[in-house]
Amino acid sequence: xxxxxxxxxxxxxxxxxxxxxxxxxxxxxxxxxxxxxxxxxxxxxxxxxxxxxxxxxxxxxxxxxxxxxxxxxxxxxxxxxxxxxxxxxxxxxxxxxxxxxxxxxxxxxxxxxxxxxxxxxxxxxxxxxxxxxxxxxxxxxxxxxxxx
Amino acid sequence: xxxxxxxxxxxxxxxxxxxxxxxxxxxxxxxxxxxxxxxxxxxxxxxxxxxxxxxxxxxxxxxxxxxxxxxxxxxxxxxxxxxxxxxxxxxxxxxxxxxxxxxxxxxxxxxxxxxxxxxxxxxxxxxxxxxxxxxxxxxxxxxxxxxxxxxxxxxxxxxxxxxxxxxxxxxxxxxxxxxxxxxxxxxxxxxxxxxxxxxxxxxxxxxxxxxxxxxxxxxxxxxxxxxxxxxxxxxxxxxxxxxxxxxxxxxxxxxxxxxxxxxxxxxxxxxxxxxxxxxxxxxxxxxxxxxxxxxxxxxxxxxxxxxxxxxxxxxxxxxxxxxxxxxxxxxxxxxxxxxxxxxxxxxxxxxxxxxxxxxxxxxxxxxxxxxxxx
Numbered sequence: 001x002x003x004x005x006x007x008x009x010x011x012x013x014x015x016x017x018x019x020x021x022x023x024x025x026x027x028x029x030x031x032x033x034x035x036x037x038x039x040x041x042x043x044x045x046x047x048x049x050x051x052x053x054x055x056x057x058x059x060x061x062x063x064x065x066x067x068x069x070x071x072x073x074x075x076x077x078x079x080x081x082x083x084x085x086x087x088x089x090x091x092x093x094x095x096x097x098x099x100x101x102x103x104x105x106x107x108x109x110x111x112x113x114x115x116x117x118x119x120x121x122x123x124x125x126x127x128x129x130x131x132x133x134x135x136x137x138x139x140x141x142x143x144x145x146x147x148x
Numbered sequence: 149x150x151x152x153x154x155x156x157x158x159x160x161x162x163x164x165x166x167x168x169x170x171x172x173x174x175x176x177x178x179x180x181x182x183x184x185x186x187x188x189x190x191x192x193x194x195x196x197x198x199x200x201x202x203x204x205x206x207x208x209x210x211x212x213x214x215x216x217x218x219x220x221x222x223x224x225x226x227x228x229x230x231x232x233x234x235x236x237x238x239x240x241x242x243x244x245x246x247x248x249x250x251x252x253x254x255x256x257x258x259x260x261x262x263x264x265x266x267x268x269x270x271x272x273x274x275x276x277x278x279x280x281x282x283x284x285x286x287x288x289x290x291x292x293x294x295x296x297x298x299x300x301x302x303x304x305x306x307x308x309x310x311x312x313x314x315x316x317x318x319x320x321x322x323x324x325x326x327x328x329x330x331x332x333x334x335x336x337x338x339x340x341x342x343x344x345x346x347x348x349x350x351x352x353x354x355x356x357x358x359x360x361x362x363x364x365x366x367x368x369x370x371x372x373x374x375x376x377x378x379x380x381x382x383x384x385x386x387x388x389x390x391x392x393x394x395x396x397x398x399x400x401x402x403x404x405x406x407x408x409x410x411x412x413x414x415x416x417x418x419x420x421x422x423x424x425x426x427x428x429x430x431x432x433x434x435x436x437x438x439x440x441x442x443x444x445x446x447x448x449x450x451x452x453x454x455x456x457x458x459x460x461x462x463x464x465x466x467x468x469x470x471x472x473x474x475x476x477x478x479x480x481x482x483x484x485x486x487x488x489x490x491x492x493x494x495x496x497x498x499x500x501x502x503x504x505x506x507x508x509x510x511x512x513x514x515x516x517x518x519x520x521x522x
Contacts, residue, residue, distance in 0.1 A: 026416065034419060037327045039406050045420045055415040110236055110297055111320045115412055118321050 010140035015068055018094060018133025019060035025125040026116025027053045056114075063101060064133065071097025071130075072137055087138040094134025095127040102126055180451075182487070182517050185504075186221050189213075189512035193302075194242045194442075195494050195504060199250055203514065204276075205506070208239035212257070214279055215514075228274070228281035233260040233267045233297075241302030246273075246341075247310065253277050254341075256287075258302040258314060266293040269300045269316045269332075273341065287312070287343030288360060290332040294319040303372035303442075305380070311340050313362060313396075315369035315382065323405040323418075326365050329357035334404060336369065336382065336396060338362040350399030365402035365427060371443035371460070372396075379476070381431075383443050383460060386410035387418060389435035393443070393458065393471065394428065403427035409435045432471060432478055439464035441508070442494040448501020450519050459484075461492035461505060468492065468505070485517060 027050045031041050041049075075093025079086040102123060105113045117123045191208035198204060201217040210232035214224045232240050238260030246254035253275045261270035271288040274281040299317030306312055318326045318334035326334020329351055337360040340346050345359035352359040369384040380396040390410025394402050407421045407429075423429065434440070440462050446454045458471035466489050472480035491508035498504060502518040 023416070030417065030419075033324045034406060037324060037406065039419075039421075039424065041420065049417050049420045053416045056412075059414045113414060115323075115416065115418075 007141055010137050011065070011068060011072070013140060014072075014094070014133040014137035015061055015064045017136040018068070018098065018129050019057050019064050020054065021129035021132045022060055022064070022098070022114070022126050023054050023056045024050055025129055026056070026114050026122070029116035029119065029122040029125070059113075063105075064098065064130075067097045067101040067130075068094065068133060068137070072134070075134065086142065087135060090134040090138040091131040092134065094137070095131035098130030098133075099123060099127040179520055180485075180517050181520050182485075182515055184513050185217075185516050186215055186223075186514040187511070189506070189514065190510060191239070191493075191508065192506045192512040192514070193240065193493055195496050195506050195514065196243045196245050196255070197496070197498060198245070204243050204245075204255070205514070206240045206243045206257070207512075208241075209234050210240045210259075212240065212243065212281075224279050226276065226279050226281060228284070229257075230259075230272065230284060231261075233262050235260075235264065236297035238267060238297040238300060241269075241300065242304045244304045244306060247306055255281075256304050256306075256312060258304050260297070260300050260302075261289060262293055264297070265295050267295070267297065268293045269302055269314070271304065271312065271314050271339070271343075285343065287341075288314060288337060288339050290316045290337075291358070292325075292331060292333070294322055294333070296320050296322075299368040301366070301369045303369060303382075305372045305374050307338075307374055307380075308378060311338055311346055313338050313372060313374075313380065315366065315372050315384075317368040318366065318404065320368075323367070326367065326404045327401070327406065329354065329361060329364070332358055332360065334364065334366045335361050336363045336366065336372070338398070362398050363396050363400050363402060365400075365404045365406070367404045367408075370441045373443055373445055375445045376447065381443065381445065381458060383432075383440040385439055386433075386435070386437055388413050388415075389437055390418075391434040391437045391440055392430035393432040393440075393460070394430050395476075401427045402430075409433050410437070432481060437464060438462040438467065438469070440469075441492060442496075444495050444497050444503075446497060446501075448497050448499075450501030451503070452501075459495055459503070461495045463491045463493070463508060466490050466492070468495070488515075 071093040075090040079089040112118045117126045192205050193208050194206045196204040203215045205213045212226040212229050216222045241258040244256045255276050256273050258271050268290040274284040296319050298320040301315030301317035303315045314337050316332045316335050322333050325331040351357035351361050367384050369382050371383040374380050382396050383393045387410040390408040405418050407424045407427050440460050443460045446457050460469045467483045468485045470484045493508040494506040496504045505515045507513045
């Protein structure tokens with residue numbers, strides 16, 4: 001039971017870490033898109049928009065939670081069966097999981113649900129956000145066995 | 149004088165009912181009647197009146213229908229409609245009769261053309277005779293092509309000089325292109341009856357711009373009209389909030405996506421700005437969104453109190469709105485015909501001033517609203 005609670009807490013933290021990173025990255029890509037049109041966006045406006053956009057978390061938290069339930073299960077399984085660094089596997093799982101989720105949603109909705117992920121680079125950065133989540137989960141759930 | 153109580157009671161009732169009748173006799177209450185002329189239309193998008201009283205109706209799935217007028221309307225499928233890309237918001241959109249239709253039998257159609265990986269808004273002309281299209285000419289295809297089945301725009305208007313305006317949506321995932329002059333996405337374009345860019349288009353001399361572009365900075369324009377005095381009005385969907393009515397003049401920038409009152413569907417910002425130098429503010433903003441579809445400038449003898457006003461139908465709000473204009477300025481924005489609680493796609497006025505509305509969806513209808521004393 002204690003272990004289960006620990007895993008659950010780690011999942012919550014990893015989802016938060018990934019969702020915040022994803023939101024921040026998306027906002028920067030949206031701002032870049034406007035700047036490429038010649039629109040001036042000073043630093044204070046950028047910061048204000050980045051903070052304001054964290055309201056996207058209400059959508060991202062649920063999506064990332066479902067994504068990570070699947071992705072981290074696969075990552076842990078792979079690290080046990082194939083071997084290698086557990087943290088690396090979980091980062092990979094988080095990253096690929098987020099990208100796959102966004103592509104699935106894009107296929108279902110026929111548009112990209114996160115504006116900052118419309119470009120290839122933007123999508124990759126969403127994967128990086130997922131990898132951050134994987135790293136957080138790995139560190140929070142590592143045991144003496146997994147460190148060895 | 150002795151006054152009988154029953155008489156007083158009866159007189160009081162009559163006074164009250166007279167007062168109630170006055171309240172109900174204002175437009176938008178009960179001084180009109182609603183008739184369902186046609187039923188079982190499959191996602192109807194646009195209505196045009198033929199000279200003989202019949203109706204031309206487009207359906208999003210690619211059918212162009214001639215529906216006979218009268219007590220038992222018959223639906224006749226027009227043959228020869230080109231291949232339409234039907235997916236999500238894509239399909240057959242607007243139908244417009246040429247101003248000289250009775251002489252040349254020419255109509256204009258807009259639709260989604262292409263396939264999933266590459267599609268675009270297209271405008272064609274064709275001759276309509278004996279329920280068949282012939283002599284089809286492609287007048288315009290938006291560029292670049294896109295891979296989303298959303299945001300085509302698609303409304304057509306013919307100006308007094310015979311040239312055609314067409315709304316082209318931003319394709320949803322391509323919103324920044326609404327500000328770029330090398331893209332038709334998010335624009336209103338103008339072509340002549342042969343599909344050429346007129347020499348007086350605002351960017352026609354700019355070698356880096358597409359010559360058909362007439363105005364920029366639009367999202368998904370669902371209505372376009374020109375008044376008898378030549379004023380062009382348009383309405384368009386914002387994202388979550390930010391639906392607009394704009395007065396369109398050539399060469400103007402209407403701001404999308406740099407300025408909007410709306411936010412993204414997931415709660416994130418589209419932009420930090422609601423105003424920016426060189427970009428125009430809308431005549432009307434609806435936040436929260438109502439999802440306006442079609443719009444008319446009312447001119448008719450039936451609802452004379454609405455002369456010169458804009459009537460707008462909507463999808464999400466399921467409403468008919470009257471924009472009361474006084475010398476071009478908005479005096480009032482109110483819902484009318486409150487019993488119409490359904491998604492609506494098109495609104496037109498016939499020569500008598502009666503109002504025709506196409507309802508949206510798989511079981512669409514053509515409604516006619518007219519004065520009770522007609």
